Amino acid sequence: MLRSRPLHVFLFASTVPPLALHAQGAPFQTPGMPVVAGGDASGQTTRFSSEFNPAISFVLDGLATWEDVDGSDSGLDLELRAGELGLTAWVDPRAWAYGIVVFTEDEVALEEGAVQFTGLGGHRVLRAGRFFVDFGKQMQAHEHELRTIERPAVLRAYLGAELAGDGVQFDDWHALGDATVMRYSVGVFQSLLGESEEEDGVPHAVDAEQKDLDELGYTARLTAFTEVGDAGTLQFGASARALPDYAFELDNGASATGLSSTVWGVDLTYGWVDATNTRRFTTGLEWLFDTGENGADVDDQGTPLDPSDDTLDVHDGTVGGYYAFADYAWSAQRSAGIQHSWLELPEAGEPTLAELDLYYTHGLSEYGRLRVGLTFVDAEDGADGVVAALQYTNVIGAHGHAVNF
Amino acid sequence: MQLQRLLRALAAACALAVASHAADKLRVVTTLPDLADIARRIGGERVEVTALIKGTENLHAVVAKPSMLVALSRADVYVQVGLSLESSWAPGLLESARNAALAPGKPGFVNGSDGWEALDVPADLSRKGGDLHPQGNPHLNLSPRGGRHLAARILAGLVANDPAGRAAYEKAHAAYAVELDAAEARWKEAAQKLRGVAVATYHQEFEYLARETGIEIVGHVELKPGVPPTPAHIVELVDALRAKQARLVLTAAWSNNRQVAQVAEQTGARVVELPVAVSSAKGADTWIGMMDQIHARLVDALAQPPRPR
Numbered sequence: 285m286l287r288s289r290p291l292h293v294f295l296f297a298s299t300v301p302p303l304a305l306h307a308q309g310a311p312f313q314t315p316g317m318p319v320v321a322g323g324d325a326s327g328q329t330t331r332f333s334s335e336f337n338p339a340i341s342f343v344l345d346g347l348a349t350w351e352d353v354d355g356s357d358s359g360l361d362l363e364l365r366a367g368e369l370g371l372t373a374w375v376d377p378r379a380w381a382y383g384i385v386v387f388t389e390d391e392v393a394l395e396e397g398a399v400q401f402t403g404l405g406g407h408r409v410l411r412a413g414r415f416f417v418d419f420g421k422q423m424q425a426h427e428h429e430l431r432t433i434e435r436p437a438v439l440r441a442y443l444g445a446e447l448a449g450d451g452v453q454f455d456d457w458h459a460l461g462d463a464t465v466m467r468y469s470v471g472v473f474q475s476l477l478g479e480s481e482e483e484d485g486v487p488h489a490v491d492a493e494q495k496d497l498d499e500l501g502y503t504a505r506l507t508a509f510t511e512v513g514d515a516g517t518l519q520f521g522a523s524a525r526a527l528p529d530y531a532f533e534l535d536n537g538a539s540a541t542g543l544s545s546t547v548w549g550v551d552l553t554y555g556w557v558d559a560t561n562t563r564r565f566t567t568g569l570e571w572l573f574d575t576g577e578n579g580a581d582v583d584d585q586g587t588p589l590d591p592s593d594d595t596l597d598v599h600d601g602t603v604g605g606y607y608a609f610a611d612y613a614w615s616a617q618r619s620a621g622i623q624h625s626w627l628e629l630p631e632a633g634e635p636t637l638a639e640l641d642l643y644y645t646h647g648l649s650e651y652g653r654l655r656v657g658l659t660f661v662d663a664e665d666g667a668d669g670v671v672a673a674l675q676y677t678n679v680i681g682a683h684g685h686a687v688n689f
Numbered sequence: 690m691q692l693q694r695l696l697r698a699l700a701a702a703c704a705l706a707v708a709s710h711a712a713d714k715l716r717v718v719t720t721l722p723d724l725a726d727i728a729r730r731i732g733g734e735r736v737e738v739t740a741l742i743k744g745t746e747n748l749h750a751v752v753a754k755p756s757m758l759v760a761l762s763r764a765d766v767y768v769q770v771g772l773s774l775e776s777s778w779a780p781g782l783l784e785s786a787r788n789a790a791l792a793p794g795k796p797g798f799v800n801g802s803d804g805w806e807a808l809d810v811p812a813d814l815s816r817k818g819g820d821l822h823p824q825g826n827p828h829l830n831l832s833p834r835g836g837r838h839l840a841a842r843i844l845a846g847l848v849a850n851d852p853a854g855r856a857a858y859e860k861a862h863a864a865y866a867v868e869l870d871a872a873e874a875r876w877k878e879a880a881q882k883l884r885g886v887a888v889a890t891y892h893q894e895f896e897y898l899a900r901e902t903g904i905e906i907v908g909h910v911e912l913k914p915g916v917p918p919t920p921a922h923i924v925e926l927v928d929a930l931r932a933k934q935a936r937l938v939l940t941a942a943w944s945n946n947r948q949v950a951q952v953a954e955q956t957g958a959r960v961v962e963l964p965v966a967v968s969s970a971k972g973a974d975t976w977i978g979m980m981d982q983i984h985a986r987l988v989d990a991l992a993q994p995p996r997p998r
Contacts, residue, residue, distance in 0.1 A: 560943035
């Protein structure tokens with residue numbers, strides 16, 4: 285095992301002094317052992333102490349769906365879509381950290397685990413670790429926090445159902461006058477491939493484990509948030525995600541390497557709230573362009589219908605799409621909305637896909653929410669259909685992500 | 690060279706403008722307009738006060754605006770009621786504003802409820818009890834004694850942040866206390882007419898008012914704080930109100946007043962919408978004015994003949 289570990293990792297690990305990280309050591313210490321709490325000047329916890337435990341939360345996101353889509357199995361599906369464990373705590377006077385572990389039917393995954401360092405002065409924040417990228421209005425949010433049951437089709441297609449990266453992000457905001465703020469962020473990540481289901485015989489995107497600087501993934505966002513009259517706010521932004529070097533692979537070993545693509549997005553959101561903060565209207569639009577080598581089709585070369593000699597046909601071009609929504613809350617507990625998403629798929633012929641969502645949300649309490657959704661799918665390749673869904677989401681404990689405006 | 694000189698002059702002018710503004714006024718940002726009113730009374734010319742929300746807003750569900758972030762980032766002093774009244778929105782704003790002077794524990798962070806003996810401190814901290822406030826009922830700004838308490842906390846906060854203004858602040862505070870003496874005498878007189886009157890309230894926001902006036906709160910329209918009523922709860926409440934011959938149902942502009950009207954309809958009680966923050970109603974432009982309005986509306990409602998059921 286040791287031989288397979290990269291040399292620089294071994295060197296780094298062997299030179300890290302055994303300091304800090306209390307409450308992990310043996311009950312009785314001898315020189316050279318890991319330091320336990322109280323073993324140096326600052327330790328204040330023991331392995332059985334609960335005083336400095338983090339805020340803990342668990343989110344249950346349950347879904348009942350009935351779908352009738354051409355080419356798919358019809359019927360009812362009841363599932364606990366995800367259970368999400370969250371831990372958050374300040375780790376020193378200038379930094380707080382959090383971890384989000386998600387349990388799904390197929391896997392247990394660390395979706396986010398990051399430290400937010402706030403000690404740079406001003407409004408600057410440096411975040412390091414694994415976290416959802418800052419792109420547009422939705423990609424920072426986990427699925428259970430969306431206004432709709434699923435993320436809009438254009439985001440799923442161009443960025444993934446969820447998009448987390450291992451890396452570093454710098455974030456800052458400035459006031460422009462008394463009622464406008466402008467925020468920007470830049471991030472650099474080891475990998476920025478979005479979450480998507482791998483299917484047999486379908487090309488999947490992969491990333492190299494070792495990269496040069498110019499092969500890393502990058503994100504950038506610039507957004508301004510301002511007030512419109514007494515009751516309105518307007519936010520607009522521009523975002524980018526760049527993949528300078530990645531590859532597509534097929535199960536038979538065929539691959540296309542050295543690919544690059546960039547997704548650009550612009551967004552505009554208007555919010556209105558009445559004088560009592562009860563009735564609210566929100567509408568928004570996000571338009572995306574996916575440029576470069578952004579998709580791949582299977583080329584059934586050689587023996588027809590024999591996947592072993594198939595090759596990849598990379599799509600190189602620009603496709604675009606958008607989602608637009610409007611929702612209205614007429615009480616603190618009840619809201620309804622409509623969302624439309626349309627996009628060109630990064631495939632041969634660039635077929636289009638459209639989804640129309642109607643949704644109603646009923647807040648049961650501060651922690652519980654029930655949502656009914658109806659989605660009409662209109663795909664140019666013929667996979668039309670309708671999906672009806674009932675979503676129940678409950679938050680146990682103090683829950684939050686590091687979502688920025 | 691000329692450009693360099695011009696830039697230097699501009700930078701110096703900006704620095705001077707900022708410095709002179711900071712030297713002129715202590716920038717105070719409050720969550721509620723109630724706190725802003727009291728801070729203005731005590732701070733006078735030495736302070737520049739901004740309230741983050743308007744009196745009409747449901748302070749449990751505030752929508753953050755850019756101006757709030759900007760105001761907090763520039764503030765010297767932040768004043769909140771506390772007892773988790775603002776917990777759904779103010780901590781997030783403070784975190785984003787990243788103004789070290791306003792961090793809890795620093796002189797710039799003034800918690801108005803410090804030293805206040807809270808009612809309804811939950812014995813069991815569980816969401817079975819609804820949207821509970823762990824340290825107790827936070828609506829002390831609706832207590833007839835609340836203004837005096839908040840004024841003392843704000844005085845201490847201003848002095849801590851601007852010791853040079855101590856004499857001016859103490860003088861203004863003393864003058865305000867005299868006004869409070871007169872106002873409290875008026876409210877005590879009104880309370881004579883309110884003592885023992887059975888009422889329902891939509892939310893648990895008038896508990897301090899009830900304690901001071903002797904009003905008896907029979908029940909609440911909400912099932913639990915922050916949780917809308919169920920039909921069964923409405924039936925139980927209506928029975929209880931009828932048994933106690935309740936005269937009034939007290940509510941605020943942001944409550945679910947359709948359900949309040951339903952309860953009033955079934956019990957013959959009269960609905961009284963009370964201002965729950967400064968500037969939330971006509972005549973409630975100051976904290977004392979708001980409390981005058983609250984007492985006047987209650988007394989007026991009682992003077993009306995009972996509604997037929």
